[in-house]
Amino acid sequence: MKFVRLFLLEFFRLLQSPFTWLTALATALSPLAGLLFYQPAQAGTMATQFLANPALAGGVCGGIFFALLTLEELDRASRSRVEVLADAAVPPRHLALLRLLALIAAAALCFGVTAALWFPASRRLIGSVFDTGDYVLAYGLFMGLALPLSILAASSAYQFTRRTDLSLALVAAFSGLSLTVWAGDWQLCWLNPSVWALSDDFSNLRIFRSVAYIRLTWLGALEGVWVISWLFVRQWGKGPLASFLCGIRRPLGPLLALCLLAGSVSAWAAQPLVDHSNPDLTVMTFDALSMLEGVTCSRRSAQVFPDTHAGTVSGKAVYQLQNRSGSPQTAALAVNPGYSISSVLANGTPVPFSPGDYEEYNEAMAEVTLPADPQIELEVEYGGFPQESRSMSTMQGRLEISGQYLCLENSALIPRLLNVSPEGEERYPTSVEIILPSHMTVIPFCASEAAVTAVHSDGTSTWSYEYTGSGGILYAGDYLREDIFAGGLSIQFYYGRKHQAVMEAAGAAEAIQAVVDYCTEHYGPLSFGADGSLKLIQSRVSGGGYATNGASLLDEADFTAANLNDQNKGTAPGEVMIHELVHQWWGLANMFAPGDPKDPWSAEGLTCYTTYRIAKELYGEDYAAEHYVNPWKQAVEDYHRNFYVRNPQYLSILPEEERLQITNRLAELRQYCEMPLKIRKAETLVGGEAAMDGILRGLFQRELDWAYPYLTYEEFLDACGLEKEELDFETNCEI
Amino acid sequence: MKRIVKYECRRLIWNRFFFGFLGIFLFYGWQVLKHEVLPGVAGTAPFSPWSFGSYLSRMAPFLWAGTLLFLTFFTSRKARRAAVLTDASPADPRRYGLARCAAVLTGAGLLTLACLGEAAFFYGRYVHWGHWETLLAPALTVLPPVLALALGGGWFLGRLRPWLVVLWMALPFLWMALPLPSALGIWNGSFFAEYPLTLGSLDPGFSLPGAVAAAQGAALGVGGIAFWGSFWGNAGRGG
Numbered sequence: 010m011k012f013v014r015l016f017l018l019e020f021f022r023l024l025q026s027p028f029t030w031l032t033a034l035a036t037a038l039s040p041l042a043g044l045l046f047y048q049p050a051q052a053g054t055m056a057t058q059f060l061a062n063p064a065l066a067g068g069v070c071g072g073i074f075f076a077l078l079t080l081e082e083l084d085r086a087s088r089s090r091v092e093v094l095a096d097a098a099v100p101p102r103h104l105a106l107l108r109l110l111a112l113i114a115a116a117a118l119c120f121g122v123t124a125a126l127w128f129p130a131s132r133r134l135i136g137s138v139f140d141t142g143d144y145v146l147a148y149g150l151f152m153g154l155a156l157p158l159s160i161l162a163a164s165s166a167y168q169f170t171r172r173t174d175l176s177l178a179l180v181a182a183f184s185g186l187s188l189t190v191w192a193g194d195w196q197l198c199w200l201n202p203s204v205w206a207l208s209d210d211f212s213n214l215r216i217f218r219s220v221a222y223i224r225l226t227w228l229g230a231l232e233g234v235w236v237i238s239w240l241f242v243r244q245w246g247k248g249p250l251a252s253f254l255c256g257i258r259r260p261l262g263p264l265l266a267l268c269l270l271a272g273s274v275s276a277w278a279a280q281p282l283v284d285h286s287n288p289d290l291t292v293m294t295f296d297a298l299s300m301l302e303g304v305t306c307s308r309r310s311a312q313v314f315p316d317t318h319a320g321t322v323s324g325k326a327v328y329q330l331q332n333r334s335g336s337p338q339t340a341a342l343a344v345n346p347g348y349s350i351s352s353v354l355a356n357g358t359p360v361p362f363s364p365g366d367y368e369e370y371n372e373a374m375a376e377v378t379l380p381a382d383p384q385i386e387l388e389v390e391y392g393g394f395p396q397e398s399r400s401m402s403t404m405q406g407r408l409e410i411s412g413q414y415l416c417l418e419n420s421a422l423i424p425r426l427l428n429v430s431p432e433g434e435e436r437y438p439t440s441v442e443i444i445l446p447s448h449m450t451v452i453p454f455c456a457s458e459a460a461v462t463a464v465h466s467d468g469t470s471t472w473s474y475e476y477t478g479s480g481g482i483l484y485a486g487d488y489l490r491e492d493i494f495a496g497g498l499s500i501q502f503y504y505g506r507k508h509q510a511v512m513e514a515a516g517a518a519e520a521i522q523a524v525v526d527y528c529t530e531h532y533g534p535l536s537f538g539a540d541g542s543l544k545l546i547q548s549r550v551s552g553g554g555y556a557t558n559g560a561s562l563l564d565e566a567d568f569t570a571a572n573l574n575d576q577n578k579g580t581a582p583g584e585v586m587i588h589e590l591v592h593q594w595w596g597l598a599n600m601f602a603p604g605d606p607k608d609p610w611s612a613e614g615l616t617c618y619t620t621y622r623i624a625k626e627l628y629g630e631d632y633a634a635e636h637y638v639n640p641w642k643q644a645v646e647d648y649h650r651n652f653y654v655r656n657p658q659y660l661s662i663l664p665e666e667e668r669l670q671i672t673n674r675l676a677e678l679r680q681y682c683e684m685p686l687k688i689r690k691a692e693t694l695v696g697g698e699a700a701m702d703g704i705l706r707g708l709f710q711r712e713l714d715w716a717y718p719y720l721t722y723e724e725f726l727d728a729c730g731l732e733k734e735e736l737d738f739e740t741n742c743e744i
Numbered sequence: 745m746k747r748i749v750k751y752e753c754r755r756l757i758w759n760r761f762f763f764g765f766l767g768i769f770l771f772y773g774w775q776v777l778k779h780e781v782l783p784g785v786a787g788t789a790p791f792s793p794w795s796f797g798s799y800l801s802r803m804a805p806f807l808w809a810g811t812l813l814f815l816t817f818f819t820s821r822k823a824r825r826a827a828v829l830t831d832a833s834p835a836d837p838r839r840y841g842l843a844r845c846a847a848v849l850t851g852a853g854l855l856t857l858a859c860l861g862e863a864a865f866f867y868g869r870y871v872h873w874g875h876w877e878t879l880l881a882p883a884l885t886v887l888p889p890v891l892a893l894a895l896g897g898g899w900f901l902g903r904l905r906p907w908l909v910v911l912w913m914a915l916p917f918l919w920m921a922l923p924l925p926s927a928l929g930i931w932n933g934s935f936f937a938e939y940p941l942t943l944g945s946l947d948p949g950f951s952l953p954g955a956v957a958a959a960q961g962a963a964l965g966v967g968g969i970a971f972w973g974s975f976w977g978n979a980g981r982g983g
Binding site for chain 2: 656
């Protein structure tokens with residue numbers, strides 16, 4: 010009771026301080042910074058711009074303000090020289106705990122008022138796609154939890170040092186690191202969580218889980234540090250060490266600190282959200298595995314059971330294998346690193362399997378011992394919480410699994426056989442059954458259509474579909490479908506139900522028609538595998554997209570009300586949408602060899618070039634020059650200026666981690682900027698746009714050599730009648 | 745007077761604050777070197793004058809804050825109360841003030857040396873490089889104006905009101921976030937990232953446009969004048 014009374018006294022005393030009210034006012038206004046200038050989340054969705062950024066700014070600014078208030082309050086007694094009196098009235102450690110709780114209570118009150126004040130503003134700014142649940146979670150996690158973290162950090166610094174100036178320096182450095190040099194590491198951003206986007210049309214549970222995890226990890230760590238600093242609270246006129254020695258006489262404090270620190274370190278190391286894939290993106294050992302002699306796969310089927318509440322997946326995959334070698338073999342399966350394999354049966358009998366430690370490209374490899382039987386039915390049970398790729402750790406949210414949206418890609422859907430060839434044909438058939446809430450529409454990312462085969466009494470339905478291939482991507486969500494006919498194609502355009510009004514108002518379907526007509530007219534109709542049909546699927550905001558036979562992904566950020574109504578771009582949607590549509594022609598997987606990622610020749614070169622041409626036609630030459638050609642030139646000039654490009658001997662002496670960071674960035678630049686600029690140079694050398702269109706049309710419609718169906722740089726040069734050197738740039742990119 | 749300088753230096757440097765601040769300072773510097781300097785600034789080498797200048801620009805706010813934190817030893821209310829005693833002593837207040845100034849400069853000098861030493865260690869370890877003479881120009885361009893303005897302005901403001909030093913301390917953190925005119929580009933680091941690109945050559949040697957040189961000279965001058973005003977204007981009292 011005494012503790013509660015003292016807490017209330019301290020809390021109301023805190024509320025009487027003008028500095029507290031100043032801090033509260035500044036904190037309440039701080040989301041404004043997220044609307045005006047502090048915008049760490051870059052995606053173009055309305056929720057990102059008008060919810061994530063204000064909440065993040067509120068967290069950062071509010072955190073700093075409350076850290077200053079904490080230092081001001083903790084130093085008050087010392088500054089007023091009444092410390093001896095205060096210590097005589099209440100034991101110093103009790104007082105430290107009371108002050109901490111009072112500050113956290115004041116922060117909670119301030120946060121509650123701020124969140125309530127900003128609710129109507131956010132609702133009005135975000136418009137029809139506003140979601141109250143997202144608002145509460147975004148403000149609670151991005152802003153609310155930043156305040157106690159800052160209070161704990163500042164309070165710990167003061168309790169260790171007992172000096173305001175040194176504590177200020179510590180808090181400034183700790184905050185500065187989180188905001189600057191640690192910003193690229195999602196686990197180190199204690200003040201400004203690594204959030205790059207919030208979805209308007211679908212759920213955001215995955216990114217909220219990620220932020221909550223990091224917030225709680227840091228909360229545990231800073232609480233542990235605070236408890237240690239609490240043991241250093243000076244008492245009985247003793248120095249820090251003597252006070253500490255007194256403090257550890259009772260084991261509860263040190264034990265609590267140890268538990269909190271150990272818990273947070275364990276949570277840090279065992280985080281379940283991001284994998285530990287090899288950061289060297291040039292290494293592809295899984296693809297380089299040699300195929301098993303005499304072992305083939307004729308069919309694969311899977312039953313997949315996503316848990317839309319927990320965000321987990323469980324499933325059972327069955328492979329029909331033929332073993333003609335007459336001896337046991339070891340098959341390799343790629344699974345998402347977040348999954349574990351619980352059992353493997355071969356013809357109904359358990360067989361040994363071993364999960365591997367090595368991860369690459371968001372996959373882990375498990376090895377299974379196959380018996381010598383000629384016909385094997387291999388049954389694999391798997392499940393877990395899918396992990397995202399380490400290389401995209403600051404852009405989490407892709408593998409969202411909820412009652413509104415689901416995305417399962419390749420080995421996150423079904424384990425993939427790495428070293429077993431298909432029986433007979435090029436790829437083996439796969440059938441998938443998936444159980445999801447009935448309001449969700451299942452969309453396989455391929456030419457196949459999914460159909461409901463059973464409706465269950467618990468509000469779920471079973472969907473099933475078939476396709477051929479060793480991978481497989483599945484989207485599901487609360488989608489609407491619109492059918493469009495363009496370029497001789499039947500296009501099924503799927504978009505989120507929440508976006509219906511915006512899509513119709515912006516005429517997105519007409520814009521899609523224009524792009525498809527352009528590519529069909531210039532390069533020819535899509536000929537590969539889709540039987541004259543194409544699915545366009547609006548995905549949850551993901552920073553880009555991809556395409557495959559008969560399906561292409563469109564990022565929701567290109568369809569936001571703000572983007573679709575951007576007068577600078579005319580009435581057509583954003584160019585990323587065009588880019589992803591163009592990949593249907595210059596496909597990611599269909600027409601370019603998956604070779605060395607450092608090779609500048611890839612699907613991106615021709616796709617970027619075509620996107621530029623369409624933008625030029627839609628928005629004019631000046632727009633295309635400003636947004637495409639000039640940035641490409643600048644990027645290529647930067648590339649050639651780069652010290653490590655000119656002096657690779659220095660690159661080779663750097664530690665591996667630093668070397669990879671540099672090489673990955675340079676490789677991307679060459680594919681997305683240097684190659685389209687070379688193609689544009691080739692356009693000039695071959696006689697202009699019409700001549701280049703003719704060449705590209707010829708290449709697109711060329712007769713494929715199925716042994717190697719990929720379009721190479723040499724073929725492109727031969728078609729243009731140019732030598733490689735003619736397209737090279739040194740430092741001057743002028744054409 | 746040497747004894748007073750020695751005593752003040754010991755008071756400023758031989759304490760938890762200095763070593764704590766040094767630890768924070770070095771940690772921050774290492775992060776800047778690893779993440780910002782190593783990739784090279786403006787396409788130049790990580791050990792070019794431009795990359796090194798960028799590093800110094802990023803460290804300048806902490807150097808500034810550190811120098812002013814040393815100054816708070818002499819401008820705080822507690823120090824002002826003790827000034828009643830020191831003023832009553834037979835020592836010349838100006839000389840006593842200069843002795844304190846020398847102690848602050850020693851502290852700031854040690855921080856500067858730590859900053860430079862850390863870069864030397866980093867370059868040696870990561871890129872096996874050690875031609876330090878080429879980095880003298882950016883160091884002289886960045887550091888003296890920062891130290892002069894911090895110390896001169898801080899000393900001057902601290903004599904007026906102790907809390908003004910705290911505001912002065914926050915200034916570099918504010919201008920790091922502001923879009924300053926190009927002449928003040930050194931103060932937020934943009935000069936080292938942008939100016940070499942305009943020189944039209946690869947790995948350009950270090951040079952300063954007139955406006956930037958004038959701004960740095962002005963900062964040095966203003967710092968010097970403020971410092972002079974603090975001492976000779978009122979016999980160095982309180983400082």
